[in-house]
Amino acid sequence: MADRVPLLLTGATGYIGGTVLTRFLQRTDASSFDIRLLVRSPEKAKAIKDLGLPVTVYVGSHTDVELMERLASQVDVVIATADCDSLDAAQSTLKGLKKRYATTGKPPIFIQTSGTGVYGDFVDGKHANSEVYDDANPEQIEKLPPTAPHRPVDLAILAGDAEGYVRSYIILPSTVWGTATGPLFNANISHSDSVQIPYCARAALARGQGGMLNEGKNVWPIVEIHELGDLYSLLYDAVQSKHPMAGHGGEGFYNAGHEEYSMRQLATSISEALVKLNRGTHIEPSSFTSEELEKYFGPYGGFFGSNSRCLSTRSRAIGWSPKKGLEEMLASVQHEVEKLIAKGL
Structure with a gap:
């Protein structure tokens, strides 16, 4: 060899x-x-x-x-x-x-x-024109x-x-x-959960409603x-x-990056999950107050109202072909909320 x-x-x-x-x-x-x-x-x-x-x-x-x-x-x-x-x-x-x-x-x-x-x-969540x-x-x-x-x-x-x-x-x-899978995840050695979506979901669980900055029109790829x-x-x-x-x-x-989502779309999916799980009463999200931004996100609050827009032209040219997009991501939100609730949040 x-x-x-x-x-x-x-x-x-x-x-x-x-x-x-x-x-x-x-x-x-x-x-x-x-x-x-x-x-x-x-x-x-x-x-x-x-x-x-x-x-x-x-x-x-x-x-x-x-x-x-x-x-x-x-x-x-x-x-x-x-x-x-x-x-x-x-x-x-x-x-x-x-x-x-x-x-x-x-x-x-x-x-x-x-x-x-x-x-x-x-x-600040006001538009997607970046x-x-x-x-x-x-x-x-x-x-x-x-x-x-x-x-x-x-x-x-x-x-x-x-x-x-x-x-x-x-x-x-x-x-x-x-949710990541594999031997290290199955053995609880590696972290199997994402960061951004659970971060938003934790804040939503605390306030009983999905949240966003202003109109939540800002977008990120997934x-x-x-x-x-x-x-x-x-x-x-x-x-x-x-x-x-x-x-x-x-x-x-x-x-x-594959397809894009807006913060309003994510916050709405979180709100809907909270209602289904009897942890919220409004299926529509609301805007974070400045106090809530500081409480839940500290110095990183601005990121949740930012745009990050990109094309994966070079990645795709070498053969990368992602299939799971916005529909699948939004469908996964309830499971993320359920995992947080199971942890006692």
């Missing part, structure tokens, strides 16, 4: 990371990878080992500069899903990959998880301000690619939905969690096959 490809994955106990790991373990060529995981918890590291998966587990934080640099210097591929805003993690990973390049003479692959929040336009960012238009993305969410880390990684010692590929998930996992695997294949659209660096942004 040829030498296996050493691959380091961070964030395997998370929602996206656990899904990416599951997807790579499901590949027909899974045995060709030497998969290494970095997890914070010794208990979870042991639980992963007890599953008997063909992976090597290291205990530590992706913000441990020396550890990340050492682990990255020993692999040909890094897939980072742990924290898209940790500049320390990105810089130490880049240092390690630079050492790997010096050893092998071949630029290693760095697949970073960012987010379409970088395209955020804070409109710029649509196409991942096949690097000149448009290049104009994003360096202060945009996730942008400082993205720019640091792009700088490493520009120096030539690494090939960077940045995946930008949008609103991720659905992606189902397993279809997001597919994109990571397809991107790796596209890079290996030298697909003409598998660009890197400035041409290496891959939006993971």
Whole structure:
């Protein structure tokens, strides 16, 4: 057997990371990878080992500069899903990959998880008329301000690619939905639930009604969690096959967005679920007061009134073909509410 490809994955106990790991373990060529995981918890590291998966587990934080640099210097591929805003993690990973390049003479692959929040336009829920960012238009993305969410880390990684010692590929998930499945989720090692929709549902449960900023006309794209996992695997294949659209660096942004939803649509679905579950009395949502925004969302309240609009042209060009859209996402809302109620919320 040829030498296996050493691959380091961070964030395997998370929602996206656990899904990416599951997807790579499901590949027909899974045995060709030497998969290494970095997890914070010794208990979870042991639980992963007890599953008997063909992976090597290291205990530590992706913000441990020396550890990340050492682990990255020993692999040909890094897939980072742990924290898209940790500049320390990105810089130490880049240092390690630079050492790997010096050893092998071949630029290693760095697949970073960012987010379409970088395209955020804070409109207070008043309209959907914001710029649509196409991942096949690097000149448009290049104009994003360096202060945009996730942008400082993205720019640091792009700088490493520009120096030539690494090939960077940045995946930008949008609103991720659905319940993740797989061995780590079944064993309660990885988080199986999304973030954005339950976040809104928690606030709705507390106030007895779905909420939005002003009219809730702002829109975001969506992606189902397993279809997001597919994109990571397809991107790796596209890079290996030298697909003409598998660009890197400035041409290496891959939006993971399918259909769009408005905040009013989501808030309405949550309100309807509350009524069905005897936790609300109004099927129509209402606008958050400023006090409620502060109470339920703190400094992140503005995101729930923002637009994030994008096209996944490059992602689709390499073979990504998501099928689950707005209808399926809205239909999943009641289940998300039921899970929160089961937890005592």
